[in-house]
Every structure is written in structure tokens, then in C-alpha cells.
Amino acid sequence: MAEIVVSKRAGDELVAxxxxxxxxxxxxxxxxxxxxxxxxxxxxxxxxxxxxxxFADLAVPELIERMCQAGANRRRLEAVLAGGARMFELGDLDIGARNADAVRKGLAASGIGVRAAEVGGNRGRTMRVTIADCTITVKEAGGELTTLLDGSAGGARHARTATTLEGAQR
Incomplete structure (x- = not known):
């Protein structure tokens, strides 16, 4: 939690x-x-x-900056969101929705649109990003695996190394 990682190694898989x-x-x-x-x-x-x-207000611009430092072109960046669930009934306080809104606002301020999102609900999720083909999947607790961005068209498959955000390069 509270971490940012960027990779361009084809064998990596980033996991939250x-x-x-x-x-x-x-x-x-x-x-x-x-x-x-x-x-x-x-x-x-x-x-x-x-x-x-x-925090979304700091993480969004930091992630964009690190992506550009790693060789990404800001104009080609595609954003995908997952999470933002309402895990507990806390009256009107819905941190998940507030998080999703803050991330969307930060992306919009940077001129980056959201390509796909799986947010809300009341279950946790795991998000995976495969570097080799830039495929992004999300699995909801007790649910099916969903592909939010399929980068496999024309891309070769590589052996993957899972890199959780804990202990990854920051």
C-alpha cells in the first residue's frame, strides 16, 4: 500500500x-x-x-513523472483504475468513491483519460499489469478475472515475474 512502481522489463508483472x-x-x-x-x-x-x-493528489503526478522518466510518452499514456470499494458502512463517508474521484480529477488535470475502470462495490480486488504486452487484469475477491486492457494483440508472450508493490523499485 501507498507505493508506486514503474517497469519496462518485459518479464515483470506488477501486482497490487x-x-x-x-x-x-x-x-x-x-x-x-x-x-x-x-x-x-x-x-x-x-x-x-x-x-x-x-495520496491521490501526490501519487498521480508522481506516477506520470516516473513513467516519462522510464521512456513513456505522456500523450500515449492510458489509465486504468481498480478498487474504490465501500468496505464498511460509515454513514456518508465513502472513502472508496472519494479516492476514485480524486484519481480521476488528477488524471484529467494532467490531460490523461481513463481507458477502463472497475471501481465501487463492496469487495476487495487484486490488479495485475503484465509489462510484456501491457495487459491489465483485475480479480474481485470471490469473483472472476476481468481483463480491463488487453495488450496481447500482436504482442509476444514472455515468462512473467510477479512484482508486488511491497519491496518493488520505487
């Missing part, structure tokens, strides 16, 4: 597990075979807590 109210934000540049994933916990940073990967 336990996406409840958190948002998994994947960015891909299929032409450059670069992908990144952020596991965002809360919508807005505070004056005293500015942990980059934790």
Missing part, C-alpha cells in the same frame, strides 16, 4: 493486492512497453503527511 477502498492506478504506454502501478490509500495529502504514494 488488497484493493478495498484503495485505488490501483495503472498507467501504460504500449508503444514504449512501459507500465506503472500506484496503490493509492487516500484522496488528499495533509500539511503534515505528504507520503507520495499514499
Amino acid at each position: 493486492r488488497g484493493l478495498g477502498s484503495c485505488i490501483g492506478l495503472a498507467l501504460v504506454d504500449r508503444s514504449a512497453s512501459v507500465a506503472g502501478l500506484a496503490h493509492i490509500v487516500l484522496p488528499e495529502s495533509t500539511e503534515t503527511d505528504r507520503e507520495t504514494g499514499k
Whole structure:
């Protein structure tokens, strides 16, 4: 949680597990075979807590910057979101929806549209990004695997190494 990772190694697979109210934000540049994933916990940073990967207002521009540093072209970036569930009944407080809104606003401010999203509901999810073909899948707890971005058309399959955000290069 609260981490950002970017890779262009064809054998890598980026994984964000336990996406409840958190948002998994994947960015891909299929032409450059670069992908990144952020596991965002809360919508807005505070004056005293500015942990980059934790908050949407900081994580979105940071992920974009890291993608560009790795060779992605900002104009080709495609965004996919997963998570944002309402895991607990807390009255009107819906952190998942607020997280999703904050990420969408950050992307819009950067001129990046959302290509696909699986957000809301009340179950956790796992999001996977396969670098070799920039395929993005999401599996809801107790549910089916859903492909949100299929990058396999014309792309060769490579052996994959799963890289969870915990301990990945930041």
C-alpha cells in the first residue's frame, strides 16, 4: 500500500493486492512497453503527511513523472483504475468513491483519460499489469478475472515475474 512502481522489463508483472477502498492506478504506454502501478490509500495529502504514494493528489503526478522518466510518452499514456470499494458502512463517508474521484480529477488535470475502470462495490480486488504486452487484469475477491486492457494483440508472450508493490523499485 501507498507505493508506486514503474517497469519496462518485459518479464515483470506488477501486482497490487488488497484493493478495498484503495485505488490501483495503472498507467501504460504500449508503444514504449512501459507500465506503472500506484496503490493509492487516500484522496488528499495533509500539511503534515505528504507520503507520495499514499495520496491521490501526490501519487498521480508522481506516477506520470516516473513513467516519462522510464521512456513513456505522456500523450500515449492510458489509465486504468481498480478498487474504490465501500468496505464498511460509515454513514456518508465513502472513502472508496472519494479516492476514485480524486484519481480521476488528477488524471484529467494532467490531460490523461481513463481507458477502463472497475471501481465501487463492496469487495476487495487484486490488479495485475503484465509489462510484456501491457495487459491489465483485475480479480474481485470471490469473483472472476476481468481483463480491463488487453495488450496481447500482436504482442509476444514472455515468462512473467510477479512484482508486488511491497519491496518493488520505487
